[in-house]
Amino acid sequence: MPVPPPTGPLVTRDTVAAQLRTLGVRSCEILLVHSSLSSLGWVNGGAVAVVQGLLDALGPAGTLVVPAQSTELSDPALWSRPPVPEEWWDVIRATMPPYDPLTTPTRGIGVIPETVRTWPGALRSAHPHTSFAALGPHAREITDGHAPDCRLGEHSPLARLEKLGARVLLLGAGYDACTSFHLAEYRTPAPLVDVGRPAPGGGWETLTEVSISSERFDELGHDFERDRPVVRGKVGAADVRLFSLAEAVAYAERWLPLHRPAEDFPHPGV
Template identity: 80%
Template sequence: MPTPPPTGPLVTRDSLAAQLRQLGVEPGEILLVHSSLRALGWVNGGAVAVVQGLLDVLGPAGTLVVPTQSADLSDPALWSRPPVPPQWWDRIRATMPPYDPLITPSRGVGVIPETVRTWPGALRSAHPHTSFAALGPHVRSPLAKLEKLGARALLLGAGYDACTSFHLAEYRIPAPLVPVGRPAPGGGWQTVTEVSISSDRFDELGHDFERDRPVVRGKAGAADVRLFPVADAVAYAERWLPLHRPREE
């Protein structure tokens, strides 16, 4: 059977930039982007064109931020997609390369964040599991500081289950602490205690957030787009989560 032609729509650097401007993305702002390249349609230039389009809209005074998570640097005993044999666990722990912001690839967040991570001038934060990469004047600002600086979040074909602003709220409410294993910076294996985070029920949280707070909604290519202040999402989630997803410490 012949390969069917792409269904489109055809998305280009310029068409994406134009649609984002129409939605209200502004030059000079700080934009935290969660994205799905596939959701956009047929993008001429792929992830590179998407990043170029975002940077075109933001301009030299704007800052583009993306999640560059690397949750695979974790205890193999917890892996499920796919699992590995138990007899491998000790050897994996002993030989897993430690996190290096320059070379550790992102995982599970799509090709657009990985493109930003490797972009000339990008800087990446130091957390071995939940790092961010950024381009622009505020590249050194952590997520909480971006909230105070008036950053906005853009869901570009991604759902609320990917919304890291909701995760920031989890750190501010009572939540269980869990041991987390990962390769130590100097070699070997370390176990640390961190807040347990989960995207469970984030779709419901996002639905209620849109109902109660002003969220810009629209399209870019074939993708559904949501645009909203990070601070609004964090504050709403801080109230919503204890009521709808209570968790014992």
């Protein structure tokens, strides 16, 4: 049986750059991008063409930032996608390779962030679970100093992006992927959780961290978009949203205590 042709639309590097400029992406700005390659249509060149288009729209003075999470470097007791047998846990903890910004792959966030992570000149922050990768003049300023006990708080790239006036681009991704909202969790009452991971020098370590979850982020994003300026449009077939990171964090700081109190906070799995 013949394979049907793709339905499109046909998307190229130039398509991405031109449509981003039409939406208002500015050369020389700092852009935190959450993305879904499959949402765009048929992309000639795949993730490489998308990254090229993003860099074209930003220009040489702009900075591209993506999440570069590697949540597999975590306690197997919390894994749920998929879980592993309990009798494996001790062996997994004892043999799990430590985090290496150069070689540890991203996990669960799509091929575009992994393409940015491996792009020539890309820098990556030091947190073994929730790092960020960046390309451009502000890359080092954004990625340096990511504290090992601060996934997405004041000592993470998110706080630096807020200070630098970055904007967020949801490129075919929903508000459930919007990491900026997590910065607000660090500024509102939230429970703590013990986080296990391979230690940099070998062995296993456990740190106490703020518990984070994207629970109800879609609802939060809906309300944010209703009340604050959000640019909406299309790149290829993908729905796109563009907005101020600082405004999103400030809105979430007010919204979360009212709609997701700490006592209802779920314990996230991995």
